[in-house]
Amino acid sequence: xxxxxxxxxxxxSGSGKSxxxxxxxxxxxxxxxxxxxxxxxxAVAWLESGLPASExxxxxxxxxxxxxxxxxxxxxxxxxxxxxxxxxxxxxxxxASQVSTIATIQAIRDIVTEQFRQTIDAHDRRIVVEGRDIxxxxxxxxxxxxxxxADPTARIARRQAELxxxxxxxxxxxxxxxxxxxxxxxxxxxTPAEGVTLVDSTHLSLDEVIDAVVALVPQR
Ligand SMILES: Nc1ncnc2c1ncn2[C@@H]1O[C@H](COP(=O)(O)OP(=O)(O)O)[C@@H](O)[C@H]1O
Ligand SMILES: Nc1ccn([C@H]2C[C@H](O)[C@@H](COP(=O)(O)OP(=O)(O)O)O2)c(=O)n1
Numbered sequence: 047x048x049x050x051x052x053x054x055x056x057x058x059s060g061s062g063k064s065x066x067x068x069x070x071x072x073x074x075x076x077x078x079x080x081x082x083x084x085x086x087x088x089a090v091a092w093l094e095s096g097l098p099a100s101e102x103x104x105x106x107x108x109x110x111x112x113x114x115x116x117x118x119x120x121x122x123x124x125x126x127x128x129x130x131x132x133x134x135x136x137x138x139x140x141x142a143s144q145v146s147t148i149a150t151i152q153a154i155r156d157i158v159t160e161q162f163r164q165t166i167d168a169h170d171r172r173i174v175v176e177g178r179d180i181x182x183x184x185x186x187x188x189x190x191x192x193x194x195x196a197d198p199t200a201r202i203a204r205r206q207a208e209l210x211x212x213x214x215x216x217x218x219x220x221x222x223x224x225x226x227x228x229x230x231x232x233x234x235x236x237t238p239a240e241g242v243t244l245v246d247s248t249h250l251s252l253d254e255v256i257d258a259v260v261a262l263v264p265q266r
Pocket of ligand 2: 059060083178179229233
C-alpha cells in the first residue's frame with residue numbers, strides 16, 4: 047500500500063502558508079518543510095560573506111558549498127546553515143528585505159530544489175511542503191496542491207500584528223508588495239496552475255483554512 051501524503055502549499059508573503067502548513071501537518075501527523083527558511087538561511091550566509099549582490103556566480107558557489115539542515119517537526123521547525131542554528135536570525139527584517147536576491151538566482155533555485163526533493167523522499171513523501179514553487183516545480187505530482195492567497199491589505203495587517211513593536215510600516219509594505227513582485231519574476235504563485243486548488247484566506251480564520259486544506263486530502 048502506498049501511504050504517501052505529500053501536500054504542497056504555495057502563496058505570497060503573509061497569506062498564511064507557514065501557520066496553515068504547520069497546522070495541517072500536526073493534524074495529519076506529517077512532517078513539515080518550510081522551503082522559504084532555506085532561501086532565508088542562504089541569505090544569512092551571503093550577507094555574512096560581504097559579497098556584492100552583483101556577484102551571482104560567487105554567491106551561487108557559496109550556497110552550493112553551504113550545508114543546510116532543516117528540522118521538520120511542525121511544532122518546532124528549525125534551520126541551521128554550516129552547523130549554526132539561524133532559526134531566529136532568518137526572521138530579521140534585514141534578511142527579509144534581501145532574500146529575493148538569493149531567490150531570484152536560478153542556479154541557486156536548482157540547487158535547493160534538489161535538496162527539497164531529497165528531504166521529501168527522506169520522509170517517505172509524508173510531508174507538508176510550503177513555498178512559492180512547490181505546486182509547480184518542486185513537487186507538481188503532490189497528492190494535494192494548494193495556492194493560498196489573501197488580499198494585500200490583510201497580509202500587511204497580519205505581518206504588522208506579528209511584528210508588533212518591531213513593525214516599521216514602510217518596511218512591512220516593502221517586504222510584502224515589493225518582495226512578491228521580485229519573487230514572482232521566477233515563480234508563478236499569483237494564479238493557480240492547472241490542478242491546483244485556490245484557497246482565499248482573507249476572510250477565514252486559521253482553523254477554517256486548515257479545515258479547507260484537510261478536506262482536500264483524497265480518501266482511500
Ligand atoms: N487565516 C488567518 N487569519 C488571520 N491571521 C492569520 C491567518 N493565517 C495566518 N495568520 C497570521 O498571519 C501572519 C502570517 O502568517 P504566516 O503563516 O507566517 O504566512 P506566510 O508563511 O504565508 O508568510 C502570522 O502572524 C499568522 O499568525
Ligand atoms: N519555494 C520558495 C520559497 C521561498 N522563496 C523565496 C520567497 C521569499 O522572498 C523568500 C522567503 O520565503 P518565506 O516563505 O519565508 O517568506 P514569507 O514568510 O512568506 O514572507 O524565499 C522562493 O522563491 N521559493
